[in-house]
Amino acid sequence: MxxxxxxxxxxxxxxxxxxxxxxxxxxxxxxxxxxxxxxxxxxxxxxxxxxxxxxxxxxxxxxxxxxxxxxxxxxxxxxxxxxxxxxxxxxxxxxxxxxxxxxxxxxxxxxxxxxxxxxxxxxxxxxxxxxxxxxxxxxxxxxxxxxxxxxxxxxxxxxxxxxxxxxxxxxxxxxxxxxxxxxxxxxxxxxxxxxxxxxxxWGIKHTHYHINTFVTGPNPFTLLQVDFLLLAKIILAGIAFGLSGHLFARLSHYIKEQGNRYITKNKWLLPVIGGCLIIILTLLLNTRDYLGLGVLPSHPGGASITTAFQPAGVSSWSWLWKLLFTAITVGTGFKGGEVTPLFFIGATLGNTLAVMTGAPVDLLAGLGFIAVFAAATNTPLACTLMGVELFGTDYVLYYAIACFTAYYFSGHSGIYPSQRIAISKPGERIDPESY
Amino acid sequence: MxxxxxxxxxxxxxxxxxxxxxxxxxxxxxxxxxxxxxxxxxxxxxxxxxxxxxxxxxxxxxxxxxxxxxxxxxxxxxxxxxxxxxxxxxxxxxxxxxxxxxxxxxxxxxxxxxxxxxxxxxxxxxxxxxxxxxxxxxxxxxxxxxxxxxxxxxxxxxxxxxxxxxxxxxxxxxxxxxxxxxxxxxxxxxxxxxxxxxxxxWGIKHTHYHINTFVTGPNPFTLLQVDFLLLAKIILAGIAFGLSGHLFARLSHYIKEQGNRYITKNKWLLPVIGGCLIIILTLLLNTRDYLGLGVLPSHPGGASITTAFQPAGVSSWSWLWKLLFTAITVGTGFKGGEVTPLFFIGATLGNTLAVMTGAPVDLLAGLGFIAVFAAATNTPLACTLMGVELFGTDYVLYYAIACFTAYYFSGHSGIYPSQRIAISKPGERIDPESY
Missing domain, CATH: 1.10.3080.10 (Clc chloride channel)
Structure with a gap:
């Protein structure tokens, strides 16, 4: 200086x-x-x-x-x-x-x-x-x-x-x-x-989410006052969040690419096919849980972002269905963006992982909420701060660990093709573009 | 991409x-x-x-x-x-x-x-x-x-x-x-x-700080559910925090430069003079509050970082004295770093500004704690997160406003001469170095 x-x-x-x-x-x-x-x-x-x-x-x-x-x-x-x-x-x-x-x-x-x-x-x-x-x-x-x-x-x-x-x-x-x-x-x-x-x-109220304070009992992995078992679960969950964000980005790009490859003339066919696929999937699954925004359940017992914070609030594969529904919707030309569905995918995947590993459900749902979004958009710091703004401060370190891990594991193909690469992630052979 | x-x-x-x-x-x-x-x-x-x-x-x-x-x-x-x-x-x-x-x-x-x-x-x-x-x-x-x-x-x-x-x-x-x-x-x-x-x-415990939840009564400046008067006070305080961080950085550089200019041979004289100045200032002020680390008061009623969170916990000019004591200490070759004194300067300046403007004392002390540090080291994001890690999440937006404002107003001369300039702040005529 x-x-x-x-x-x-x-x-x-x-x-x-x-x-x-x-x-x-x-x-x-x-x-x-x-x-x-x-x-x-x-x-x-x-x-x-x-x-x-x-x-x-x-x-x-x-x-x-x-x-x-x-x-x-x-x-x-x-x-x-x-x-x-x-x-x-x-x-x-x-x-x-x-x-x-x-x-x-x-x-x-x-x-x-x-x-x-x-x-x-x-x-x-x-x-x-x-x-x-x-x-x-x-x-x-x-x-x-x-x-x-x-x-x-x-x-x-x-x-x-x-x-x-x-x-x-x-x-x-x-x-x-x-x-x-x-x-x-x-x-x-x-x-x-x-x-x-x-x-x-104008009187707009935003949905509130809540992660309860939990006390993990002493277990054989609690060393130096830290529950290393929980930490390991969060890192593994972070990897899963990163991979699912990656999967979503690739799948929606893939649907778009394939659609444009096979439908060269009557482009209006693409959203028609997308709409039909959504209808068929809804009938096959016999649930309307994956339609629309998904912040609140459309009916009591339905899957949604808010219910993902409760044990047994969603089913084990909710995250995958929402991922598929959204990739089809967005990939075939419907509008609205991907972030709220990414919250849904993350929160429900967090719920599933919490049930599988015995971690606190609301914590992992909250971590998934922000981390899948961090992975798909490559914005780990914004998402860590989103954790603070939405869920409070108690677990800020967990937010960071989940978001940064997910960011690493999402690769370089986020949902925005216009995003540039300033600093390449490790293990990658893409040269940063001069910017 | x-x-x-x-x-x-x-x-x-x-x-x-x-x-x-x-x-x-x-x-x-x-x-x-x-x-x-x-x-x-x-x-x-x-x-x-x-x-x-x-x-x-x-x-x-x-x-x-x-x-x-x-x-x-x-x-x-x-x-x-x-x-x-x-x-x-x-x-x-x-x-x-x-x-x-x-x-x-x-x-x-x-x-x-x-x-x-x-x-x-x-x-x-x-x-x-x-x-x-x-x-x-x-x-x-x-x-x-x-x-x-x-x-x-x-x-x-x-x-x-x-x-x-x-x-x-x-x-x-x-x-x-x-x-x-x-x-x-x-x-x-x-x-x-x-x-x-x-x-x-190893059993190390860190000092805990606390900003109480406060409710500002409705005042003529409360519009759209926001207390704009408090917001204005925080922005003004942010400017003051930035300027004091700038002053500290310049003063300690100045002392070092002048010392090295006039004392060319017997360099050991520099800390001797520094030490003597500290002794003289202590005797003149008749207080030992500005010696040492300053996290806790050395005696009941003394000024310190923790007492800066209480009304009347410090005197109006505590921040300036600590700034002077530290610039002399560090500028003449003593060791230990500047950050905890910067916390002291910020918290006491926040206290003073809160008393002057009628803002909550603990809030402004906390904001000063992180914002003067953000200004002197040019690290506004780290300091916003420090607010979250130290004081909790309720006022994260205020942390960001104070730290970012202070960062802008501290200019380009932080306490670390080896810090480079990647993106110049506005109004500045320094060309970013290629880095």
Whole structure:
């Protein structure tokens, strides 16, 4: 570090902060409010789906509508999160504002007709496209446009899950594997905090999860006041979480690739086939547990994220079914993102592993919740902080161990093809791209 | 992200994990045990200093002894933390094993005779030098030597404060301003966790801090369910924390520079002058509150880190006095590091600001504790996590806001001259060094 004469640099920093406070508050207000509207409509769509089960049989038709909506008005908006990440890496044509209504409407259609998808993709895309629009209005420079796009991601993510710190770190961490850069730290944090405030102000309540304090009795593996048996179970679970995140990313890419390979002309056939597969699987399994968002059970005794925190709350293979349902839904062109389904996959896999190994069910469900997401998106630090924001602090070290282990074992193929590789994971022969 | 054929990369990752488990456990065992020994001896040294107050008058003599210990046996070990960071950036001659006994003994001398210093520098140096020694025995490659050195830092930091996750992130974050790279994520986490386990196994207990839950009454600034007045106070406090961290870094560098400028021949005069200044200041202020570590008060009613969490626990200028005492102690060649004094400066400044602004005293003391440290070392993420590990999760967002704001306002001159600049802070005209 070079030494230098004092230079009133603090004044520049103050000006920077002031500028970004003024810039991020409108972004946060717009994105936070849109996310609130979206979450409210999403609840209605979920209720509609639960109460009119026949809607599922229209899922192929819904897929056609989504397909043509993007065909007619979508332009490059179809690329979704990846377009936003590309624009941050190399600013080009910008993120179109039309992405916001398109992704919101198509996500609501997906959920109304029973597709298995999430909501973070929608929130992040609304965040990115609104930030891009405001950036144009403010006539921002190229560098500032990059920062406001990252702030838009942070705002969307922070508001949709009620986890502003996670949103800010996620926006910084998701761009490249193996590295966080701090250039947009404060704008992202401010955008996420204010977006969460605006979203909550509309009366949106987020689901609460709880990991009970547990006391493991002394066992032969308790040494030096540490339960090494539990630690070993958590590391093994972390490996399983990483592999399942990897499996999900590869399977959804595979479905997309194969679909585009065999269906070259009538692309609308792809969501039709996807919708039909979802219907067939639902009938075969004779359960609707894997349709929709999956935060709450659609009926008493159903599998969901919240029930995964209870012993016997889900079945042993719930995680695999949800993985399959979501990979088909997302891979064949339905909208909404993958993160909430990843929470579902992780929490239910954690539940299964806890039952198998005799570990506390709510702890492993919570660890799976964050770690499968960490694996599939390559964001272990954001997910560790998400554990803190969602489940409290008692097990922060376990969050980190599970997320970092899962991150290592997920390989380099996350769910975002536009994510770059800054620092390669060990054992890998991919050269980091210059970035 | 390039797509690639499946390649059993998980097997390589498993091998990597296994290798680093085997490598880090001995590092953690040695470093954790040494830190335990050091903390035990440090308690004895502190007690000795409290009960035999005349020892302070021997501080100049102690300075001479420390000086000649390093002259005779130190070689390049004098550079301390900076040597370890340099070796990580560009592996060269290695970190000498003699650094461990030297820094432990000289730190104990500093504390016994009343110097105002910390303990993290000692722990980090013991961690780095023992990791270097073990790395040589294991015949590690250049790249692996870098990783084991980082693991050594993580182990020392994690064990000395009982905060393993903070230790791991600190080791990754401290190397360069504005960036975290994940190449040593798992080795650092394992080393820190195990070092903390080994240290605790020797019966070491860490001080507990507590921020009470508070309810701010509704005030005219409470909008959208958020107390914006409290938020504004925290941001202003963050700026003050950043500036005081900056002031500390500059002042201790300045003292060192001026000392070396005017004392060119008889270098042992520098600690003599430093020791005399400490004695004079102590007599002038008529208090011994700013000597030594400062975690606990030396007498009922004395200022310390723990009393800073109580209203009226410290005086308004405690932070400035501790800053001055520590800059003199460390700047004139005494040993022990700066972090615990930075906690002291931050907690007491937080106390003062809380009293001035009517904010909760324990909250602002806690925020200052972590944020001044974040500012002086440019490690905002590690310090946010330290808040979680030390004070619990309720205010994680406030931790982040305080630490990130302080980080921005501390400029580029942290306490470690070997820290590089990866991403320049805004308003700054330093070009990032290629790294």
């Amino acid at each position: 070079k030494k230098k004469a004092p230079s009133f640099e603090q004044l520049f920093i103050f000006r920077h902060l002031l500028k970004w406070t003024i810039l991020t508050i409108p972004v946060a207000a717009v994105v936070g409010s849109l996310v609130a509207l979206f979450l409210w409509l999403l609840d209605l769509a979920t209720a509609l789906q639960w109460h009119h089960q026949w809607l599922l049989y229209l899922l192929p038709l819904a897929g056609i509508i989504i397909h043509f909506l993007y065909q007619l008005w979508g332009k490059n908006a179809e690329a979704g999160n990846n377009l936003i990440m590309d624009e941050i890496h190399e600013p080009g044509g910008g993120v179109p504002a039309r992405m916001t209504p398109l992704v919101m409407i198509t996500t609501l259609i997906t959920h109304t007709f029973g597709g298995s998808a999430g909501r973070e993709g929608t929130a992040v895309q609304m965040g990115g496209s609104m930030a891009s629009l405001l950036g144009k209005w403010f006539r921002l420079s190229k560098e500032d446009t990059r920062i406001i796009l990252m702030a838009g991601i942070a705002a969307g993510f922070g508001a949709v899950f009620g986890t502003p710190l996670t949103g800010a770190i996620f926006a910084l961490e998701v761009l490249a594997i193996g590295r966080i850069q701090y250039n947009a730290l404060i704008p992202c944090l401010m955008a996420a905090v204010f977006a969460d405030i605006f979203c909550s102000a | 390039k797509k690639k054929a499946p390649s059993f990369e998980q097997l390589f990752i498993f091998r990597h994990l296994l290798k680093w488990t085997i490598l880090t456990i001995p590092v953690a065992a040695v470093v954790g045990s040494l830190v335990a020994l050091f903390l035990w001896l440090l308690d004895l040294a502190t007690a000795l200093q409290w009960h035999h107050q005349w020892l302070l008058y021997l501080l100049p003599l102690a300075g001479i002894i420390i000086h000649f210990l390093y002259q005779l046996w130190g070689k390049n070990a004098e550079a301390g933390n900076n040597l370890i960071m340099d070796e990580i950036h560009e592996p060269g001659g290695g970190v000498p094993a003699r650094m461990t006994p030297l820094v432990m003994i000289t730190t104990l001398i500093t504390h016994t005779f009343g110097g105002s210093a910390g303990r993290e520098g000692t722990a980090v140096q013991m961690g780095g030098s023992m990791a270097s020694l073990l790395g040589k025995w294991f015949r590690l490659s250049k790249e692996d030597t870098r990783i084991i050195l980082m693991a050594g830092i993580a182990a020392g930091f994690g064990a000395v404060f009982g905060t393993p996750l903070t230790g791991a992130i600190f080791a990754l974050e401290v190397l360069a301003i504005g960036r975290i790279q994940y190449n040593a994520l798992i080795p650092c986490l394992m080393a820190a966790v195990f070092a903390d386990i080994f240290c605790s196994a």
